[in-house]
Amino acid sequence: MEIEQIWTEYRYSLKAFLNKNLxxxxxxxxxxxxxxxxVHQNMYxxxxxxxxxxxxxxxxxxxxxxxxxxxxxxQNLAAKSDGLRDDxxxxxxxxxxxxxxxxQALEPDEAELLSAIDIQGISQKHYAELNNIKYSTLKSxxxxxxxxxxxxxxxxxxxxxxxxxxxxxxxxxxxxSSLECQMxxxxxx
Numbered sequence: 732m733e734i735e736q737i738w739t740e741y742r743y744s745l746k747a748f749l750n751k752n753l754x755x756x757x758x759x760x761x762x763x764x765x766x767x768x769x770v771h772q773n774m775y776x777x778x779x780x781x782x783x784x785x786x787x788x789x790x791x792x793x794x795x796x797x798x799x800x801x802x803x804x805x806q807n808l809a810a811k812s813d814g815l816r817d818d819x820x821x822x823x824x825x826x827x828x829x830x831x832x833x834x835q836a837l838e839p840d841e842a843e844l845l846s847a848i849d850i851q852g853i854s855q856k857h858y859a860e861l862n863n864i865k866y867s868t869l870k871s872x873x874x875x876x877x878x879x880x881x882x883x884x885x886x887x888x889x890x891x892x893x894x895x896x897x898x899x900x901x902x903x904x905x906x907x908s909s910l911e912c913q914m915x916x917x918x919x920x
Contacts, residue, residue, distance in 0.1 A: 745763060745791050749763060807895075
């Protein structure tokens with residue numbers, strides 16, 4: 732199968748997929764071009780023409796991940812060049828002291844899950860295999876657990892973000908009196 736034929740047949744479905752996953756149309760066009768280049772460079776790897784659609788969408792998925800990875804690196808560099816002080820990293824250090832009590836305040840299954848993945852650093856795929864859980868199910872549980880954790884954090888603290896989404900400050904909410912908030916305020920000082 733020739734690249735022109737592949738591109739004619741799948742270009743619009745790839746573009747629709749990218750539009751769902753990227754913020755704007757110019758980014759979509761840029762990533763679409765990167766996909767075309769990768770397809771052209773890696774055509775020799777496609778041995779089964781019947782699997783072309785899944786192969787193309789795997790390339791698209793990887794291109795989206797690369798796009799966001801590159802964007803995060805650029806934002807991180809931009810934030811550092813904005814003159815952020817080194818002691819801003821201290822904010823993260825202070826919050827690290829708070830995470831454990833909040834995780835333990837979640838439902839036991841959520842606490843175990845987030846402790847393993849976010850504290851101990853076990854990969855989601857490995858955790859899913861160890862616990863005989865479908866990977867897609869686990870990803871949904873992790874997302875839900877993180878939302879619940881964020882809800883607890885937001886009840887306790889107000890977070891200040893810079894225009895790049897980087898945490899630059901936080902303070903304890905005056906209305907919060909939960910045990911987790913009290914533990915956080917004693918550890919953070």
